[in-house]
Amino acid sequence: MTDRSAPLLELRGISKSFGGVTALSGVDFTLEAGEIHGLVGENGAGKSTLMKIIAGVHTGFEGEMRIAGQPARHRSARSARDAGIGMVHQELSVVPELSVAENVMLGVQPVNRLGLVDWPGMMRRARALLAELGIAVDPRVPIGSLPLGLQQLVEIARVLSSGARIVILDEPTSALSPPEVEVLFGLLRRVRDSGRSIVFISHFLEDVLAICDRITCFRNGRLIETAPVAAIDKGWIITRMIGAGHEELEAGYTGEIRLDSRPGAPVVLACEAASGPGFREVSLEARAGEVLGIYGSMGAGQLDLARALFGRTALSGGRLSLDGRPLALRNTAAARRAGIAFVPESRRSMLFAQEPVYRNVSISILDRISRLWVKPAVEREIAQRHVEALGIRPPSVHRRLGTLSGGNQQKVALAKWLTHLPRVLVLSEPTRGMDVGAKEEVVRIVRGLREQGIAVLVVSTEPETVLSLADRILVMKRGEVREEFAGGTVSKDRLLAAA
Amino acid sequence: MSTSDSAVLPRSGGGLRWLQGQLRNIAPFATLLVLVALFSIASPSFATLDNVANIARQVSVTAIIAVGLTFVILCAEIDLSVASVANAVGIMVAFFTLQDQSVNIANIPLPGAAAIALALLGSVALGAVTAFGVTVIGIPSFIMTLAMLQIGAGICAMLVRGQIAYNVPAPIELLGSGSIGPVPWIVVVAVLVLVLGHVVLSYTRFGRYVYMVGGNREAAEYSGVNVKLVLAAVLIISAVCSGIAGMLGVAHFGSAQQDEFDNYLLDAISAVVVGGTSLFGGQGGIGNTVVGLLVLGVLNNGLDHVRIDSFLKILIRGLILLLALVINVYAQRLRAKA
Ligand SMILES: Nc1ncnc2c1ncn2[C@@H]1O[C@H](COP(=O)(O)OP(=O)(O)OP(=O)(O)O)[C@@H](O)[C@H]1O
Ligand SMILES: [Mg+2]
Numbered sequence: 001m002t003d004r005s006a007p008l009l010e011l012r013g014i015s016k017s018f019g020g021v022t023a024l025s026g027v028d029f030t031l032e033a034g035e036i037h038g039l040v041g042e043n044g045a046g047k048s049t050l051m052k053i054i055a056g057v058h059t060g061f062e063g064e065m066r067i068a069g070q071p072a073r074h075r076s077a078r079s080a081r082d083a084g085i086g087m088v089h090q091e092l093s094v095v096p097e098l099s100v101a102e103n104v105m106l107g108v109q110p111v112n113r114l115g116l117v118d119w120p121g122m123m124r125r126a127r128a129l130l131a132e133l134g135i136a137v138d139p140r141v142p143i144g145s146l147p148l149g150l151q152q153l154v155e156i157a158r159v160l161s162s163g164a165r166i167v168i169l170d171e172p173t174s175a176l177s178p179p180e181v182e183v184l185f186g187l188l189r190r191v192r193d194s195g196r197s198i199v200f201i202s203h204f205l206e207d208v209l210a211i212c213d214r215i216t217c218f219r220n221g222r223l224i225e226t227a228p229v230a231a232i233d234k235g236w237i238i239t240r241m242i243g244a245g246h247e248e249l250e251a252g253y254t255g256e257i258r259l260d261s262r263p264g265a266p267v268v269l270a271c272e273a274a275s276g277p278g279f280r281e282v283s284l285e286a287r288a289g290e291v292l293g294i295y296g297s298m299g300a301g302q303l304d305l306a307r308a309l310f311g312r313t314a315l316s317g318g319r320l321s322l323d324g325r326p327l328a329l330r331n332t333a334a335a336r337r338a339g340i341a342f343v344p345e346s347r348r349s350m351l352f353a354q355e356p357v358y359r360n361v362s363i364s365i366l367d368r369i370s371r372l373w374v375k376p377a378v379e380r381e382i383a384q385r386h387v388e389a390l391g392i393r394p395p396s397v398h399r400r401l402g403t404l405s406g407g408n409q410q411k412v413a414l415a416k417w418l419t420h421l422p423r424v425l426v427l428s429e430p431t432r433g434m435d436v437g438a439k440e441e442v443v444r445i446v447r448g449l450r451e452q453g454i455a456v457l458v459v460s461t462e463p464e465t466v467l468s469l470a471d472r473i474l475v476m477k478r479g480e481v482r483e484e485f486a487g488g489t490v491s492k493d494r495l496l497a498a499a
Numbered sequence: 500m501s502t503s504d505s506a507v508l509p510r511s512g513g514g515l516r517w518l519q520g521q522l523r524n525i526a527p528f529a530t531l532l533v534l535v536a537l538f539s540i541a542s543p544s545f546a547t548l549d550n551v552a553n554i555a556r557q558v559s560v561t562a563i564i565a566v567g568l569t570f571v572i573l574c575a576e577i578d579l580s581v582a583s584v585a586n587a588v589g590i591m592v593a594f595f596t597l598q599d600q601s602v603n604i605a606n607i608p609l610p611g612a613a614a615i616a617l618a619l620l621g622s623v624a625l626g627a628v629t630a631f632g633v634t635v636i637g638i639p640s641f642i643m644t645l646a647m648l649q650i651g652a653g654i655c656a657m658l659v660r661g662q663i664a665y666n667v668p669a670p671i672e673l674l675g676s677g678s679i680g681p682v683p684w685i686v687v688v689a690v691l692v693l694v695l696g697h698v699v700l701s702y703t704r705f706g707r708y709v710y711m712v713g714g715n716r717e718a719a720e721y722s723g724v725n726v727k728l729v730l731a732a733v734l735i736i737s738a739v740c741s742g743i744a745g746m747l748g749v750a751h752f753g754s755a756q757q758d759e760f761d762n763y764l765l766d767a768i769s770a771v772v773v774g775g776t777s778l779f780g781g782q783g784g785i786g787n788t789v790v791g792l793l794v795l796g797v798l799n800n801g802l803d804h805v806r807i808d809s810f811l812k813i814l815i816r817g818l819i820l821l822l823a824l825v826i827n828v829y830a831q832r833l834r835a836k837a
Contacts, residue, residue, distance in 0.1 A: 310721075312720065312721070331720075331725060331726075331727070332720050332721065332722075332723050332724075332725075333723050333724060333725035333728070335723065336722075336723025337723075341723075342721060344721050348715075348717075348718075349715075349717040349718055349721055350718050350721050350722075351715070351718055352711060352714045352715050352718055352781075353714075353715070354714055354781060354782065355710075355711070355714055355781075359707070359711070363707075363711055363718075363719070363722045363724065364722040364723050364724075366704050366707060366708075367704065370704050371704070372703055372704065373702055373703055373704070374702060374703060374704055374706070374707050416722065
């Protein structure tokens with residue numbers, strides 16, 4: 001007996017706490033059929049927690065949930081899926097070793113008459129689905145070998161194709177570049193027009209305003225306000241997210257941006273005709289006290305280049321030098337000892353979820369603070385300083401890292417390298433998943449590092465990240481450097497056009 | 500007991516949630532208590548001081564092997580060659596010792612200290628070969644140590660050629676079969692190795708790297724940790740522990756021959772896993788291994804004290820191991836969720 005007038009999904013008085021930490025208190029939330037509903041709020045506001053309740057991941061909570069007017073209480077993620085709820089988690093839940101096709105068809109593999117997995121059928125269906133979504137990947141390759149953005153798209157494809165009535169996307173665009181975002185938005189609109197509903201969580205307020213029908217703001221575990229998108233703008237959201245008086249955040253990076261290139265500064269890290277997996281013949285110079293941005297759309301090779309600069313993958317040609325001396329990076333340990341630091345784009349490959357915050361912070365400086373014996377007290381003290389400086393919440397160095405919200409985890413990933421300053425800091429998607437306030441904070445930190453003479457490389461698929469941080473910008477396309485913006489000004493449009 | 504997880508973490512959830520996170524540590528301990536209680540009721544000869552000493556002696560050789568294996572499993576790798584390496588090194592030390600006329604082995608007698616040094620060097624070399632295969636060539640440890648298992652067996656066969664050697668250097672003889680007062684030396688050595696293993700894992704930088712590499716290898720790599728070096732080190736540590744266990748074991752058993760340690764592979768793996776160290780790496784420690792050793796020791800010994808079909812015993816041990824594996828994997832899942 002479904003009530004026609006009832007909303008598709010209705011939550012009343014939802015509260016949830018983890019031990020001492022209240023993640024949600026008294027949230028009333030409704031999702032109408034056929035709408036795209038945006039969720040915004042600072043890091044740790046409770047957005048992911050609320051969605052995990054809807055998707056049956058968290059089963060213990062207060063309050064009630066109704067689906068199409070009927071009381072519902074999921075016992076597990078599976079029962080939520082059976083009720084037509086699909087979710088793409090902020091931390092992707094793909095199985096890296098399995099092929100793209102298997103990941104797309106996870107749980108719904110076609111079987112043949114013998115009850116065995118119908119491989120040709122599965123490949124065919126996966127290929128058709130990926131083509132329909134405009135995702136150009138070979139369904140046979142292991143998904144772990146793809147760039148993060150593609151993995152994200154594949155997972156979105158999986159959830160959309162599962163036929164869910166309610167699709168929850170927790171920061172689906174955080175690793176996508178503008179062209180993919182456009183493709184995704186087209187797809188989401190089609191899904192909406194077919195009467196299904198989407199919850200869209202993002203820290204890209206422009207995206208939220210562009211795609212959503214209604215927007216809900218969260219703060220400190222409370223639902224502050226829900227409004228139709230026509231009635232609001234970016235300032236409205238920011239005020240409700242973090243309070244009034246942040247006009248500078250509203251401006252965004254739409255106009256011409258001045259570049260403070262420092263051509264005279266000494267070159268710290270140089271790269272001569274370097275080739276490697278994903279990039280070819282790249283030459284660049286990172287200078288002391290300058291932030292070099294490397295922009296490219298997804299798969300353009302800038303993220304691969306960053307990995308090679310940290311010794312994670314070997315160069316197949318070309319040369320690196322540090323302070324004019326040739327540099328051979330046999331492994332990441334050698335890169336770290338040479339004074340190169342790296343924050344990769346994927347948190348999962350950067351952080352130890354089962355370990356407390358302080359051990360995550362100290363791992364990269366252990367050999368500086370201890371020779372033989374570990375000194376947990378020193379580690380905790382150092383971590384505490386960063387937790388306070390970066391506003392990591394909850395502000396405890398003892399928490400298991402996995403219990404922090406996505407954006408707060410990202411701050412920990414950055415904190416790792418801020419104790420003993422490196423000569424060269426390579427940041428891959430440094431603000432991924434951070435709220436607007438935290439992004440400003442990162443800009444401030446990076447500027448501070450620059451003032452201290454560190455050569456910073458900011459590598460991103462997101463124009464705003466590069467525009468907000470860089471003093472000089474290289475644009476990569478198909479593994480090669482195509483254009484350099486140095487001195488003068490640059491705009492988002494020119495950057496996009498070059499990529 | 501393990502400092503890697505909960506001990507340093509305050510409760511980060513409700514009581515139940517906390518208990519779930521602790522399942523890995525609680526379940527083996529509860530198993531131990533239940534077994535002790537059961538056997539004490541079932542047999543009056545079980546809970547005696549003499550028998551406690553028996554159990555300690557019986558698990559000593561396994562304990563020394565299990566310490567090295569704990570390092571390996573914490574790194575999410577496995578070493579299937581431990582028993583074979585133990586056997587080979589035990590035979591090596593006998594090979595370099597003067598044997599009686601009746602023993603028909605073409606051995607090379609050396610002074611005791613040299614024999615011990617060479618045997619230890621042998622264990623390092625075997626570990627280094629494994630380490631090279633795993634870290635440089637990139638062979639999965641499961642396969643590489645399976646090969647090393649065979650190589651160890653081959654070394655044993657080549658050295659003794661079906662014969663049995665009896666003599667080992669005097670210090671080894673003493674540590675393997677002598678005692679100080681009522682306490683056998685081998686128990687003392689086992690306790691020392693356990694304590695040393697615990698100290699290294701919990702309080703040294705290297706120990707921290709072991710946990711971090713096991714917890715998330717990629718993240719360790721991205722933090723600038725030399726992951727291959729850590730893996731190589733744990734594989735060599737494992738071989739050396741096995742070597743020590745092998746030398747003392749030979750003295751303990753009173754002879755050096757082929758296939759003497761065959762049971763110890765399963766026993767050592769069982770001890771580590773039953774104790775609750777995660778097969779996925781990064782969780783557990785020597786504290787867990789101690790509990791696992793005691794569970795195994797109490798079980799083996801206790802079954803001897805009650806009248807039970809000896810074939811059934813084998814099955815019971817298998818079932819206990821299965822249960823431990825189930826708990827191990829389940830605990831991992833609960834923790835991941837908590
Ligand atoms: N499993 C958990 N155990 C303990 N605390 C948790 C757990 N999951 C979330 N929390 C806490 O609940 C609060 C809300 O987290 P949540 O992940 O919902 O934030 P969010 O709004 O999604 O933030 P972000 O934008 O950074 O992703 C945070 O303070 C977080 O530390
Ligand atoms: Mg979140």
